[in-house]
Structure formats: C-alpha cells, structure tokens
Amino acid sequence: MSLRYGILGFLSKWEASGYDIKREFDDVMSVFWHSHLSQIYPELNKLEKEELISSELVPQAGKPDKKVYTITRKGREWLMNWLLAPPEAPKMKDVFLMQTFFMDNIPVGEVLLKLQMYKKERQQRLDKMREIIQIRWESIKERNVMKARILMSTAVLKRGMEQEIQYIKWCEETIRLVEACKNLWGKEEAAQTQNTYAETEHAEVPFPTAVSFSEVEDIFLEYFGDLIDDKGRNR
Amino acid sequence: MSLRYGILGFLSKWEASGYDIKREFDDVMSVFWHSHLSQIYPELNKLEKEELISSELVPQAGKPDKKVYTITRKGREWLMNWLLAPPEAPKMKDVFLMQTFFMDNIPVGEVLLKLQMYKKERQQRLDKMREIIQIRWESIKERNVMKARILMSTAVLKRGMEQEIQYIKWCEETIRLVEACKNLWGKEEAAQTQNTYAETEHAEVPFPTAVSFSEVEDIFLEYFGDLIDDKGRNR
DNA sequence: TAGCCCATGTAATGAGTTACATGATTCA
DNA sequence: TGAATCATGTAACTCATTACATGGGCTA
Numbered sequence: 446m447s448l449r450y451g452i453l454g455f456l457s458k459w460e461a462s463g464y465d466i467k468r469e470f471d472d473v474m475s476v477f478w479h480s481h482l483s484q485i486y487p488e489l490n491k492l493e494k495e496e497l498i499s500s501e502l503v504p505q506a507g508k509p510d511k512k513v514y515t516i517t518r519k520g521r522e523w524l525m526n527w528l529l530a531p532p533e534a535p536k537m538k539d540v541f542l543m544q545t546f547f548m549d550n551i552p553v554g555e556v557l558l559k560l561q562m563y564k565k566e567r568q569q570r571l572d573k574m575r576e577i578i579q580i581r582w583e584s585i586k587e588r589n590v591m592k593a594r595i596l597m598s599t600a601v602l603k604r605g606m607e608q609e610i611q612y613i614k615w616c617e618e619t620i621r622l623v624e625a626c627k628n629l630w631g632k633e634e635a636a637q638t639q640n641t642y643a644e645t646e647h648a649e650v651p652f653p654t655a656v657s658f659s660e661v662e663d664i665f666l667e668y669f670g671d672l673i674d675d676k677g678r679n680r
Numbered sequence: 681m682s683l684r685y686g687i688l689g690f691l692s693k694w695e696a697s698g699y700d701i702k703r704e705f706d707d708v709m710s711v712f713w714h715s716h717l718s719q720i721y722p723e724l725n726k727l728e729k730e731e732l733i734s735s736e737l738v739p740q741a742g743k744p745d746k747k748v749y750t751i752t753r754k755g756r757e758w759l760m761n762w763l764l765a766p767p768e769a770p771k772m773k774d775v776f777l778m779q780t781f782f783m784d785n786i787p788v789g790e791v792l793l794k795l796q797m798y799k800k801e802r803q804q805r806l807d808k809m810r811e812i813i814q815i816r817w818e819s820i821k822e823r824n825v826m827k828a829r830i831l832m833s834t835a836v837l838k839r840g841m842e843q844e845i846q847y848i849k850w851c852e853e854t855i856r857l858v859e860a861c862k863n864l865w866g867k868e869e870a871a872q873t874q875n876t877y878a879e880t881e882h883a884e885v886p887f888p889t890a891v892s893f894s895e896v897e898d899i900f901l902e903y904f905g906d907l908i909d910d911k912g913r914n915r
Numbered sequence: 916t917a918g919c920c921c922a923t924g925t926a927a928t929g930a931g932t933t934a935c936a937t938g939a940t941t942c943a
Numbered sequence: 944t945g946a947a948t949c950a951t952g953t954a955a956c957t958c959a960t961t962a963c964a965t966g967g968g969c970t971a
Contacts, residue, residue, distance in 0.1 A: 446958080447775050454782035464922055477777035484959060486924055507968060509922040521785070528786045532798045533775050535805070540682050540768050542712035546836045547689035549828035550756070551763045556832075563767045570770070575909075582908055591893045591900075593784035593864040597791075599900075600854045601781045604847075606907055611846055612839075619835045629828040658826045665826075665834075672841055673817055674810075683930080699950055719931060721952055742940060744950040 448488055449497075451478050453524040456498060456516040458594060463489050463512065473577055473598065476605035489514060497523055545619075553630040556623055564616035571609035578602050618668060625664045629654050683723055684732075686713050688759040691733060691751040693829060698724050698747065708812055708833065711840035724749060732758055780854075788865040791858055799851035806844035813837050853903060860899045864889050 451474065455466055463485050470480050489512075492498045497520035503511045516524075541563050548556045578599070585595060631654035658665075666675065686709065690701055698720050705715050724747075727733045732755035738746045751759075776798050783791045813834070820830060866889035893900075901910065 451778055457785055477772055477774040479771055525785055528779055529790055536714055537712055539712040542836050543686055544763055546833055548832050550692055550760055555764055585893050589893045590890050591896050592890045596861055597783050598781055601777050604850050615839050626831055655825050655827045658820055658824045661826050
C-alpha cells in the first residue's frame with residue numbers, strides 16, 4: 446500500500462515515466478524504499494484507472510517512446526490524506542540481524558567473516574549516499590534556493606547516512622566482541638558435532654563450550670556501554 | 681524465505697509450538713522480524729512436510745493441546761547452509777521516512793506533530809527493549825553462564841536499542857530543523873493552494889515560499905554536523 | 916558482437932496481511 | 944458477562960519477486 450504513495454509523492458513534484466520513477470527508487474529514495482519495474486508498471490496502470498494520475502505518450506529521438514505520468518487533483522488529495530494519517534508502527538525486517546541472532550550454529554571464523562562482509566555492504570551504501578548528498582549540496586549552494594521539499598529530503602538522507610554509519614560501527618564492535626569470546630564456539634572442526642547435540646540444551650544442560658559469565662563480564666560491560674543498567678555493581 | 685529460517689533458528693535451541701514461536705517473534709525477535717500466526721502455522725506444516733522439523737501432540741491441563749515441534753538433522757543442515765551463505769543486500773522499507781520525504785505537501789504544524797508522534801512510537805520500542813535486556817542481564821548474572829547464543833542475541837539487542845536511540849535523536853533534531861525553517865511552508869491555510877500549483881515547479885519556477893539558501897545555511901550546517909564535506913567554505 | 920541502457924510490459928510464483936472460524940479457561 | 948490468553952487453523956486478498964518477452968540504440 447506504500448508503493449503507490451511513493452509514486453504519488455514523486456509525481457507531486459515532477460512528471461515522470463515508470464522508468465524515471467524506478468531510477469529514483471534506486472537513487473535518493475533507496476534510503477527508505479526499493480521496488481522493481483515489474484511492480485511499478487502495473488501500479489501505474491492501476492493508479493491511472495483510479496484517476497489518481499494521468500499519462501501522455503511522449504516520442505523521443507533515438508530512444509523508445511515514454512509514457513509520462515502527471516498527478517491529478519484527486520491524486521494529490523489521496524497523497525495528503527495519507528501524509529496526514531497517524532504514522533504506522535515500524536515493521537522490522539532485517540535478515541542480517543536474524544542471521545546474527547543464530548550464528549552460534551556456525552564456526553566463529555565464519556561469524557567474523559560474515560560480519561566483515563556485511564560491514565562492507567553497509568559501507569557501500571554509505572558511500573553512495575555520501576555521493577548523492579554531496580551532489581545535492583553543491584547544487585543547493587549554486588542555485589541558492591531552499592524549499593520545504595529539499596529540506597525534508599535532506600533530512601531523510603541524513604537519517605539514512607547515520608543509520609549506515611552506526612551499523613558499520615556496530616559491526617566493528619561486534620567483531621571485537623566475538624573475537625574476545627572466541628572460545629565460546631569451541632574448535633571449528635567440532636562445530637558440526639556440537640550442533641547435533643544442541644537439542645538437549647534447552648533442558649539446562651550446559652553447552653560444551655559454555656564458560657562462566659564472570660570470565661567475560663568486563664568485555665560485555667564495555668561492549669554495552671551505558672545501554673545496560675548494571676545495578677549492585679561497584680565500578 | 682526468511683521466516684522459515686527464523687523458525688528453524690529458534691527451534692535449533694528450544695522445542696516449541698507455533699504459539700510459542702509467535703510469542704518469541706513479538707518479544708526478543710521483534711528487534712529484527714515480525715510475523716502473524718496465520719503465516720507461522722502454514723509455514724510449520726510446510727517445514728514438517730519437507731522433514732526439516734517434526735511434531736508431537738502434547739496434552740495440557742486446563743489449556744488446549746499443543747503441537748510441539750522439534751528440528752531434525754536435515755533442518756539443522758538447512759539452517760547452517762543459510763547461515764553460511766553470503767549476506768543479502770539490505771532491503772530498505774521505512775514507511776515513516778517515505779512520509780517525511782514528501783511532507784512538503786502538508787502544513788508545518790502537521791509535520792511537527794507527525795515527527796513527535798513517531799518519536800513516541802520509537803520511544804516505546806526502546807522501552808520494551810530495555811526491559812527485555814534488563815531481564816536477560818539479571819538472568820545471565822544469576823546463572824553465571826555465557827554461551828555463544830546469549831552473546832549473539834544480546835549483540836542483536838544492542839543493535840536494536842542503538843537504532844531506536846538514534847531514531848529518537850533524529851526526530852528531535854529534525855523537529856528543531858523544521859521549526860527553524862517554518863517559513864518554507866508558508867501560511868498553513870494556504871497549503872492546499874500551494875500544492876495545486878506545485879506541478880509547474882519542475883520547470884524551475886521557484887516555489888512561492890522558497891527562500892535563498894544563504895538564509896538557512898548555518899542552520900543546515902549545524903544539523904548535518906560532519907556528514908557533509910563543505911569544501912571552499914571558511915569555518 | 917556482446918552486453919548495457921532505454922522503455923514497457925505479462926505471467927507465475929512466493930510472501931504477507933486481514934478476516935473468519937472454533938473453543939476452552941482465566942481474570943476483572 | 945465480557946475480555947483476554949491459550950491454541951490451531953483456513954480463505955481471500957494484496958503485495959512483492961523472478962522469469963519471460965520485445966526491440967532499438969550505444970559503447971567497448
């Protein structure tokens with residue numbers, strides 16, 4: 446239900462074809478949304494049938510024809526009503542965090558590798574955002590104009606960048622934590638065997654490689670910083 | 681494709697019914713995933729047919745019967761293969777950021793209200809996580825055991841908490857930014873009219889309430905901190 | 916000449932949500 | 944007595960992804 450508002454929102458400022466909209470979803474809007482052309486085209490046709498947008502065929506030299514869409518008054522009304530509605534509860538879906546949560550099932554070496562790979566993934570997203578914001582920044586300064594749309598879109602870009610920076614930092618910190626607690630995984634070659642016996646673990650039988658908490662308490666407290674309220678402890 | 685691994689991952693440590701799994705998705709696992717019972721039940725049946733899990737009916741006193749699932753060897757193999765596969769590229773879907781991006785279409789007063797409401801939403805998530813981590817922290821200290829699973833799940837919880845803290849901070853900063861740039865929206869009553877003319881905007885016709893950038897440059901630079909590389913400027 | 920960019924789609928499949936259906940116990 | 948919790952599901956629908964289809968122009 447949100448894709449259509451992403452389209453209406455974009456068309457509220459610029460006329461565009463499905464292909465143009467996809468380009469935007471891959472560029473600035475990738476901070477908060479992603480979509481395939483095969484979803485955008487049918488949605489555009491649906492929006493036109495509902496008279497929220499209208500289209501015009503524009504011939505191009507040396508390129509295929511374009512179907513350029515324009516938002517209608519009704520479309521603007523729908524967009525505004527959506528914008529004024531109370532915000533939805535955030536619905537988390539983070540595949541990488543899910544994997545991390547279950548990484549006790551694979552050897553430590555693999556855990557560290559995955560964290561490093563993911564850090565790179567996030568670094569690339571950040572680099573892309575930095576580029577986008579740099580270009581926009583120069584353009585704003587050059588044209589010397591500020592508008593509400595520019596303000597809000599840069600605010601969103603800031604949020605995106607902060608998110609990537611913090612995710613990268615978390616990867617680094619977690620790599621350090623895992624390295625400091627390597628022994629919890631036991632020998633790498635034994636990992637397969639360990640897992641086979643893990644099903645008895647819920648009955649409070651200690652895991653072969655479990656250690657007493659006090660051994661790692663300091664590492665833990667440092668990792669968490671002030672996120673934990675550690676009452677009854679003298680430090 | 682990830683829900684099934686969320687289920688397998690959970691069952692890799694504890695035997696559980698569909699209802700139990702749902703409870704977990706609403707609790708600790710809500711940091712990175714959410715799912716409905718009407719999706720979990722059919723998935724469990726599918727997993728059983730594929731022999732990745734097996735079930736046993738457990739009668740209960742004063743409560744309906746439970747269908748308790750156990751992961752099979754084949755299920756563990758599938759889980760491990762998924763965990764060892766290279767991480768997927770993150771797929772962003774943040775409805776609130778999408779709305780924020782297009783908030784030039786509604787009055788400033790409404791923009792500020794929405795940012796405040798969303799901040800509260802995130803604050804509630806944070807409070808819930810704090811509670812969860814506090815309970816786990818006490819339990820770890822009491823039992824005095826540390827295992828790889830505990831390590832990784834707390835790392836994920838940390839990430840979740842950081843995310844909420846930073847989102848809240850971003851809301852606050854953005855509220856301040858919007859307040860400082862209120863005039864970009866013009867009079868609230870005029871908002872409807874403004875939007876009607878916005879379609880001519882792509883032709884570089886300045887927006888009625890546009891101001892020169894230099895007027896807000898300092899506010900902007902403060903908002904961004906060191907996120908922008910502002911070359912050729914003396915500060 | 917192979918592969919990418921432009922441009923628009925359809926079809927099949929998979930994932931996710933909302934509504935409906937049932938029925939016992941427990942708590943206010 | 945009504946609402947919430949426990950417990951398992953089906954059906955209808957919407958949303959999202961992957962694969963397929965077409966075809967001209969540009970670039971290495």
